[in-house]
Amino acid sequence: MAFRFCSLASGSSGNCQYIETEKVRILIDAGMSGKKIQQALELIEVDPKTINYILVTHEHSDHTKGVGILSRRFNLPIYANTNTWESMKKDIGKVKEENILTFKTEEHFEIADLGIEPFGIYHDAIEPVGYCIHYKNSKISLLTDTGCVDENIKKKIGNSDLLLIESNHNIEMVKTGRYPWPLKKRILGDLGHLSNEAAGEIISDVYTDDMKVVLLAHLSQENNFPELAYTTVSNIITESGIDLQKDVKLDMTYRHKPSKVYTL
Numbered sequence: 178m179a180f181r182f183c184s185l186a187s188g189s190s191g192n193c194q195y196i197e198t199e200k201v202r203i204l205i206d207a208g209m210s211g212k213k214i215q216q217a218l219e220l221i222e223v224d225p226k227t228i229n230y231i232l233v234t235h236e237h238s239d240h241t242k243g244v245g246i247l248s249r250r251f252n253l254p255i256y257a258n259t260n261t262w263e264s265m266k267k268d269i270g271k272v273k274e275e276n277i278l279t280f281k282t283e284e285h286f287e288i289a290d291l292g293i294e295p296f297g298i299y300h301d302a303i304e305p306v307g308y309c310i311h312y313k314n315s316k317i318s319l320l321t322d323t324g325c326v327d328e329n330i331k332k333k334i335g336n337s338d339l340l341l342i343e344s345n346h347n348i349e350m351v352k353t354g355r356y357p358w359p360l361k362k363r364i365l366g367d368l369g370h371l372s373n374e375a376a377g378e379i380i381s382d383v384y385t386d387d388m389k390v391v392l393l394a395h396l397s398q399e400n401n402f403p404e405l406a407y408t409t410v411s412n413i414i415t416e417s418g419i420d421l422q423k424d425v426k427l428d429m430t431y432r433h434k435p436s437k438v439y440t441l
């Protein structure tokens with residue numbers, strides 16, 4: 178069997194990604210209510226009781242809202258770095274000591290047959306990470322909630338079979354929108370979120386023949402819409418010489434429903 182991947186939900190209303198292999202089933206973030214996550218899993222015919230671990234990217238509630246609930250309900254161990262644990266502990270409620278697992282950012286670790294590589298990103302959280310998940314010869318990379326990328330991040334997400342990348346906003350919509358200036362500054366800043374344009378440029382930059390699927394994620398409800406994100410990103414990557422008909426599949430994730438299920 179191969180890797181299976183599904184984005185159960187993505188956006189500021191909640192993030193939760195699902196990865197499965199022969200031996201293990203994990204969630205990356207659990208940023209909705211326990212009930213919503215269970216419903217999303219059932220939609221893709223996964224029994225919530227069969228989940229083995231939750232990995233957390235950072236402490237913001239759109240990534241952690243359901244973490245404690247699911248851990249208590251299904252006795253699930255949770256992985257996060259120590260700083261993230263410190264800052265999310267008060268919000269997620271009581272978790273069994275044995276279910277508190279830690280890793281070091283930039284250090285590889287293993288969960289069953291998965292290789293996990295957490296890498297540092299740029300966001301207004303204590304120690305936010307993106308993840309590369311390895312299984313056999315395949316690799317899935319998850320990069321959201323970062324205001325910018327550096328060479329280390331590009332190196333990490335290179336050679337991915339599936340890349341989930343943030344395409345949060347249209348810069349003009351943020352500038353002319355109704356958000357107060359401090360919030361606009363936060364979104365557009367180096368510790369905020371990636372724009373559609375930035376996503377397009379990063380994908381073009383890191384594209385290799387290995388890349389089969391690119392998913393656009395964490396779209397803003399206020400400052401973006403799916404057609405705009407898709408068109409902007411596809412124009413930029415097509416201009417860089419990538420053929421969306423045959424080189425790579427560009428797809429969307431959704432705020433309130435699961436994406437397609439991808440087998441790699």
Ligand SMILES: [Zn+2]
Nearest residue numbers: 189237239322
């Ligand atoms: Zn977020």
Ligand SMILES: [Zn+2]
Nearest residue numbers: 235237300322
């Ligand atoms: Zn965040």
